[in-house]
Amino acid sequence: MRVIIIGGGIGGLCLAQGLVKAGVEAVVCERDTGRAGRADRYRLHISPAGGRALRACLPGSAWQRFLDGAGEASGGFGFLTERLRTLVVVEESVMYPPSADPAERAHPADRMFLREILLSGLDGTVEFGRDFDRYDLLPGGGVRARFADGSETAGDILVGADGAGSAVRRQYLPAAEPVPAGATGIGWTVPLAGGAGPRIPGRLGHGMNMIMVSAPFFLFTSAFRRPPGPGGAAGAPGGDYLLCALVTRSGACPPGVGSFTGPELRAVAATMMAGWHPDLVRLAAEAAPETFGAFPFAAAPAVPAWPGSQVTVLGDAIHCMPPAGGIGANMALRDASLLARNLAAAARGEVPLAEAVSGYEAEMRDYAFGAVRSALGNLRAGTSASLPAQAGMRAWFRLCGAVPALRRSGFGESWNRDARPRPWELAA
Numbered sequence: 001m002r003v004i005i006i007g008g009g010i011g012g013l014c015l016a017q018g019l020v021k022a023g024v025e026a027v028v029c030e031r032d033t034g035r036a037g038r039a040d041r042y043r044l045h046i047s048p049a050g051g052r053a054l055r056a057c058l059p060g061s062a063w064q065r066f067l068d069g070a071g072e073a074s075g076g077f078g079f080l081t082e083r084l085r086t087l088v089v090v091e092e093s094v095m096y097p098p099s100a101d102p103a104e105r106a107h108p109a110d111r112m113f114l115r116e117i118l119l120s121g122l123d124g125t126v127e128f129g130r131d132f133d134r135y136d137l138l139p140g141g142g143v144r145a146r147f148a149d150g151s152e153t154a155g156d157i158l159v160g161a162d163g164a165g166s167a168v169r170r171q172y173l174p175a176a177e178p179v180p181a182g183a184t185g186i187g188w189t190v191p192l193a194g195g196a197g198p199r200i201p202g203r204l205g206h207g208m209n210m211i212m213v214s215a216p217f218f219l220f221t222s223a224f225r226r227p228p229g230p231g232g233a234a235g236a237p238g239g240d241y242l243l244c245a246l247v248t249r250s251g252a253c254p255p256g257v258g259s260f261t262g263p264e265l266r267a268v269a270a271t272m273m274a275g276w277h278p279d280l281v282r283l284a285a286e287a288a289p290e291t292f293g294a295f296p297f298a299a300a301p302a303v304p305a306w307p308g309s310q311v312t313v314l315g316d317a318i319h320c321m322p323p324a325g326g327i328g329a330n331m332a333l334r335d336a337s338l339l340a341r342n343l344a345a346a347a348r349g350e351v352p353l354a355e356a357v358s359g360y361e362a363e364m365r366d367y368a369f370g371a372v373r374s375a376l377g378n379l380r381a382g383t384s385a386s387l388p389a390q391a392g393m394r395a396w397f398r399l400c401g402a403v404p405a406l407r408r409s410g411f412g413e414s415w416n417r418d419a420r421p422r423p424w425e426l427a428a
C-alpha cells in the first residue's frame with residue numbers, strides 16, 4: 001500500500017511516522033520549500049490525547065527526545081482578574097488524572113521543536129516544495145495527486161492533512177469549509193528571564209493563566225521553560241518565554257487587524273488592556289513588536305457522515321477550531337494515530353481499505369466535532385462581556401479556589417473531556 005499525505009504539519013508528519021513505524025509506504029507532500037521554512041515559535045499544550053498519539057507513532061528514541069525537550073507541565077492553570085488578583089489556580093493533578101505514565105500527562109512543547117521531532121527519520125519520506133492542486137480517482141482504484149508545478153504522484157489512498165485552508169477538503173468535502181468563529185487572537189512573546197522586555201507579574205511566570213474581564217476579550221498566557229538537562233536546550237532553542245494571546249471578539253478590535261504590522265498590533269493590545277494592572281499593560285506595551293501576530297479564528301461546521309473512499313482528511317483540514325483550550329493539535333495527533341493504525345491493519349490484509357478508512361472517519365467525527373464544540377464553548381465563555389455572568393463566574397472561581405473538593409468536581413471533568421482515552425487508545 002502507498003499512502004500519499006498532503007501536508008507535512010503536525011497531523012501529516014505524525015501519520016507518516018506511524019505508517020513508517022508499521023512498515024507502510026508513505027510520502028508526505030509539503031508546500032513549504034524546506035524544513036527551515038517556518039518561524040512560528042508559539043508553544044503548544046500537548047494533552048494526554050496528543051501524548052498517547054506521539055508515543056504510538058514515534059520510534060522509542062524520538063518519543064524520549066520529545067519528553068526530554070518538552071518537559072513536564074507544571075504550575076497549573078490560573079484564573080486572575082485584570083487587577084492581578086488570583087481567583088483560582090487549577091493544579092495539573094485536577095486538570096488530568098495523575099499518572100506515572102508520561103503519555104498520560106500534559107506537556108508544553110515548542111512548536112518548532114515538535115516539528116523537528118516529527119520530521120526526524122523521515123528524510124526519504126517528506127518531499128518539500130510540492131504544492132498540491134487537485135486529485136483524480138483512478139478507474140481501477142487508487143488516486144493520483146496533481147501539484148501546482150505540473151508534477152503528479154499516485155497511490156492507494158490520499159490523506160488531506162493540509163490544514164485549515166485544505167485544498168483536499170475543498171475538492172472532496174466542499175460543505176465542510178470552515179466559517180469565521182467571530183473572534184481573533186493577537187499573540188506575542190516575552191522573554192521570561194535575562195532582563196530584556198517587560199517584567200513578568202509573579203503568577204504569570206508559572207503555568208497557564210487567563211485574565212478574566214467584563215469585556216468581549218480576555219488575555220491568555222503560558223510560560224514555557226526549558227526542562228533541566230541536555231535535552232531541554234533543544235526544546236526551546238531561543239530560550240524561555242511567556243506566550244501571551246489577547247483573544248477578542250471580532251467587533252471589539254479594529255477591522256482588518258489580521259493584516260496589521262507588529263507595532264500596530266502592539267498598540268491595539270495595549271489600548272484594549274488600558275485600565276488593567278500596570279504590569280499587565282506593560283506586558284503588551286513593552287514587548288518586542290516583531291513577536292506580534294494576529295490570527296482570525298475559524299471553526300469547522302459539523303458535516304453529516306460521508307461514504308468512505310480512497311481519499312480522507314485529518315486535523316484542521318476537517319475539524320479546525322479556535323485555539324481556545326489548546327485542543328486542535330491534540331486532535332490532529334489523535335487522528336494520525338488512529339488512521340495509521342487502521343491503514344496498517346489494511347496493509348496487513350486484516351480489513352479492507354475502505355473499511356479501515358470509514359472506521360477512522362466515524363470515530364474521528366465523534367471525538368473531533370465534540371472538541372470543536374468544546375473550543376467554541378470556551379471561546380464564548382471567555383469573551384462574554386455580560387457583567388452578571390462575569391460576576392457569577394468570578395464568585396464561583398473564588399469559591400473553587402478556596403475549596404479543593406469543589407475545584408476537583410468543577411474543573412476536573414471539563415478539562416479532561418477531550419483528552420480522556422478512547423477505547424482503542426486504552427487497548428493500545
Ligand SMILES: Cc1cc2nc3c(=O)[nH]c(=O)nc-3n(C[C@H](O)[C@H](O)[C@H](O)COP(=O)(O)OP(=O)(O)OC[C@H]3O[C@@H](n4cnc5c(N)ncnc54)[C@H](O)[C@@H]3O)c2cc1C
Nearest residue numbers: 007009010011031045132162163315316326327328329330
Ligand atoms: C496561536 C495558536 C495557538 C494554538 N495552540 C494550540 C495548543 O496549545 N494546543 C493545541 O492542541 N492546538 C493549538 N493550536 C491549533 C493547532 O496549531 C492546529 O490545530 C494544528 O496545527 C493542526 O495540525 P494540522 O496538521 O491539521 O495542520 P497544520 O499544522 O496547519 O499543517 C498543515 C500543513 O499543510 C501544508 N499545506 C497547506 N496547503 C498545502 C498544499 N496545497 N500542498 C501541500 N501542503 C500544504 C502546510 O504548509 C502545513 O505544513 C493553536 C493554533 C494557533 C493559531
